[in-house]
Amino acid sequence: MVALKDTARMNRLLRTMLCGLLLITVTVVECRAQSTSETIATVSPKVVKIFGAGGRKNLYAYGSGFVVSAEGHIVTVWSHILDGDSVTVVLHDGRRYEGRVVGAEPTLDLAVLKIDAEGLPFFDLSIPTPTVGPGVRVLAFSNVFKVATGDEPVSVVHGVIAAQTTLSARRGVFDAPYSGPVYIVDAITNNSGAAGGVLTTRTGQLLGMLGKELKNNTTHTWLNYVVPISQLQTAITEIQTGKFAPRKTQDDEEKTAAPRRYSPRDFGIVMVPDVVTKTPAYVDRVIPGSAAAEAGVMPDDLILFVGEHLVASYRALRDEFGVLESGDRVKVVVRRGDQLLTFEFTAPRKNIEP
Amino acid sequence: MKSLIVIANTALMMTITAACATAAPDAKLEGLEEQAFREAAAIVAPSVVRIETVGGLDQLSPGLAAGGTTTGLIVTADGYIVSSAFHFASKPSSILVTLSDTRRFPARLVATDRQRMITLMKIDAEGLPVPRVAPRDGFKVGQWSLALGRTFDSDSPSVSIGIISAVNRIWGKAVQTDAKVSPVNYGGPLVDVQGRVMGVLVPLSPQSTGETAGVEWYDSGIGFAVPLEDTMAVLDRMKAGDDLLPGLFGVTFQGRDSAGSDAVLDRVRFASPAEKAGLKKGDRIVGIDGRPVYFVAELRSVLGRKYAGDEITLTAQRGEKKVDVKLTLVDKIPPFEPAYLGILPQRQGEAAVVRIVLPDSPAERAGLKAKDLITAWNNEPVTSARELAERVSRMRPDEATTVTVQRDGKTESLNVKLASYPDTVPAQLTADVLSTDPPAADAVKTGRLSETLEGHDRKYWMYVPESYRKDRPAGLMVFLHPGDDSMESAVLSAWKPECERRGIILVAPQCDRPAGWSPNDLEFVQDCVAKVKETYTVAPDRVFVHATGNAVPFAAVYTFRNKAAVHGAALTGAALRGNAPENDPDERLQFHLSSSLADKQATAIKVTAEMLKKARFPTVYTTFTQAAEGYLPSLMVEEVARWADALDRM
Secondary structure (H helix, E strand, O other): OHHHHHHHHHHHHHHHHOHHHHHHHHHHHOOOOOOHHHHHHHHHHHEEEEEOOOOOOOOOOEEEEEEOOOOOEEEEEOOHHHHOOOEEEEOOOOOEEEEEEEEEEHHHOEEEEEOOOOOOOOOOOOOOOOOOOOOOEEEEEEOHHHOOOOOOOOEEEEEEEEEEEEEOOOOOOOOOOOOEEEEEEEOOOOOOOOOOOEEEEOOOOEEEEEOOOEEEOOOOEEEOEEEEHHHHHHHHHHHHOOOOOOOOOOHHHHHOOOOOOOOHHHHOEEEOOOOOOOOOOEEEEEOOOOHHHHHOOOOOOEEEEEOOEEOOOHHHHHHHHHOOOOOOEEEEEEEEOOEEEEEEEEOOOOOOOO | OHHHHHHHHHHHHHHHHHHHHOOOOOHHHHHHHHHHHHHHHHHHHHHEEEEEEEOOOOEEEOOEEOOOEEEEEEOOOOOEEEEEHHHHHHOOOEEEEEOOOOOEEEEEEEEEEOOOOEEEEEOOOOOOOOOOEOOHHHOOOOOEEEEEEOOOOOOOOEEEEEEEEEEEEOOOOEEEEOOOOOOOOOOOEEEOOOOOEEEEEEOOOOOOOOOOOOHHHOOOOOEEEEEHHHHHHOHHHHHOOOOEOEOEOOEEEOOOOOOOOEOEEEEEOOOOHHHHOOOOOOOEEEEEOOEEOOEHHHHHHHHOOOEOOOEEEEEEEEOOEEEEEEEEOEOOOOOOOOOEOOEEEOOOOOOOEEEEEOOOOHHHHHOOOOOOEEEEEOOEEOOOHHHHHHHHHOOOOOOEEEEEEEEOOEEEEEEEEOEOOOOOOOOOOOOOOOOOOOOOOOOOOOEEEEEEEOOOOEEEEEEEOOOOOOOOOEEEEEEEOOOOOOOHHHHHHHHHHHHHHHOEEEEEEOOOOOOOOOHHHHHHHHHHHHHHHHHOOEEEEEEEEEEEHHHHHHHHHHHHHOOOOOOEEEEEOOOOOOOOOOOEOOEOOEEEEEEEOOOOOHHHHHHHHHHHHHOOOOEEEEEEOOOOOOOOOHHHHHHHHHHHHOOOOO
8 A cells, every 4th residue: 555655656746747748648649539429439339238236215226337348248336236146238239138247356346247248349458548637538438327228328428537536445534435546527427327337538548437426525525536447457357367366355454443552642642632523633741751752742732644644633643543553653743833843753562452 | 838828729719619610529629628728727736735624613514514625725925825714614723734845834814805705824935836817807708717626635636627607796706617616626726728817716605605605506517716816906904814894884775686676775774884974765876986886786796896994985866966975884783772761651642751760770860750741852852752762762872861851840951871771671560540431432342352354264362451442542462372272261361450450452363273373374463453453542662462382483573574563572482593683773672581491492582582682672581480371470471561561661
């Protein structure tokens, strides 16, 4: 995760530095200028409508998917629609097939289906996919709200890339089924039945798979996210070729109660009591002779960051200290008056029950 | 770079033309447009900052959770940053700004523009990148606009693309865009395709004000930005640390649809800039700052860009002549509070004769006595009790003046220091002497009466005191019962002696639904009261509404809607919601609120009383311990009767 983040940062740095260059790259890629309507005509036949389990209460029984092989491999999201033994897959031209799940990767929220067909138009995943930034025009294809029936092609929505960001499974940030890099789209792409559809550039290059409906816990708005195809490619190919072994899910770890291995007290910091939901993380007093006292932490300092994470409240601080391991270096940024001060500590050796 | 933008612009125009000619958009133009978007965003990006807050409220308003991250825009190289006031409604305890180059600074709030909902903050930094400002007069409906935000964990700001939907919205305060505007980018810039900042994204609502007004329109295609040019124009005022507040001058206009109505003044508020400038009811506003005005909307559009403290010149048409008045807008017009002298006038005859001097009142302290004839107030002659009441109430409660009286044939001048209305009812109040003459031969019906109101075909009952005489105006109590209980026998037996003693007619319209009164019943009650007034002589200043339980909210609506005809409300057993309407010097209202201490509603009723007092309505709040079966205990009935018998106090 750390390595990945660093790589991402390097990428971002490069991007910033070579911003102009990137513009040129995009322009070059777009040499085979193709209008939006021409793109839609070539992409639509590769997107399918999926009907399966559900239909009760708020669980809709329809979804979207896209074809990745001429012989009928179909990629979609891992969802309750696939709970039955089989699903119905309807192609753009109205042909109906029975689809079976051949593999799934829950950590990527990914499933691959197979239908018995031949000669289908498909997205060739061996062609490298571009990385695009905010402002790039995109098209989203899905059977949102199952508007398309029978031989009707799926719905197309246009927009631009709003942002590239990371969905993090860190508690309280996103309650997302998937964590990792995503595109955020400036269009209402993620609605009932849209998950499993595709996002392409306006020239039809595959960018990613539309995600589920998800609320952004930072801003409390709906989030239209798309999982980049680069994240899914390996797993899809492995499932297709039968070499797939599901990765260890993070779920087990996530579901257990938040660890409480360390607390500010282990460093000699006594916090102001947690009285309301968002009690700010103010230092009440510092135990004389402790690591914090030696470093120079003072009463009334407001702890703002632990490592790179903003601690919006005492509770967030408790969670950040809780996950420390013996010997970890921990960087703490505090606000004192109008100054920001950084302190570093080492988590002391401690007998922690397993 | 510049040439690319020029190309893109040309391309934009061409697209529009091309779209008419061919159905399919041209791929090359789409590409150029896209490039222009990306460049525009990149030009402004370094000025767009991420703002994180710590602590503060959990919810901005019921059901609207507060987030921890928002966007800001650098407006000066030395560290002034603007954002939407939306995010700061949670009153965070600490604010942290992260620049596009990842440097972090603690920030302090400087001031908020409450007219446009823009918050200014400051960080201690130098040499920050300041964006170019797009001139407001160049905005065109239909031009591209990009909404940028920095709430995602990402190096570049998020981008939403749309067009300008309108240039003068929310009374001239904002431009409208169909780009997606939400907590994701509130506080961020709305950028034109040249990379100049048009405005700062904020939630706004044409109907309501406040930090969170308009947030319900997030991502709906209706988004607003406050022109940066406007914010820059007031930046120095904000830097001084003063909040900028909407400017008021204190008038209401005739007609229900305030925006579409003619700008004819309906009311000029007491002690407002408009009153001080000499504006009068009936004046038609025909100009503001030299610009012509035909409708209220035009006036509001100019005022929407003004603040408290700004000076305006209004041109008013009054009859044949035009009047120019200069006035300074204020942030708040104090509620009208009537002054209190502490006398009850004689009810027979026009003259202002003192009937009772109320205990512990300014009148008592000044030495006024019963039977004094008041001939002048504030050294100006007084001809009637009604005129005196009017002039007393329009003074401020802390003012001092002189009252001239004739007593035993001599004229005396007394100094009186006025006060606020007391919040208790006099422990004793002598009833007006009743007539003992035998009733006339053609006298109207008295006693317990059951009637059906023509036109509505609905029932009401009455009690008219046997002591009623046509030449002696009576008080009138309109009793509104809870929907599920007419309370007729309890109320009749409790009130019959009071009605007799104090000369009060009781009328009780009957609610026909167990669920209680609804606004549809207003007309029925009004017509009931009109019918009683037609048949009996009623003193106009002693009409009041009395309600219990679930009839209370309806009674309040009835009272506030009929201020010209109702002068008090005695409410018990239920609270009111919302805010009290403005206290109107022309239509005086008094309140009596009571609750049993055992009642679960007691606290809420007390809050209602506080709300009415805050709006400066003379209000009495009483509690009682001993509860009578289903109605008020007799001591409380006596108190309400005394209160009602003193409604003509001044």
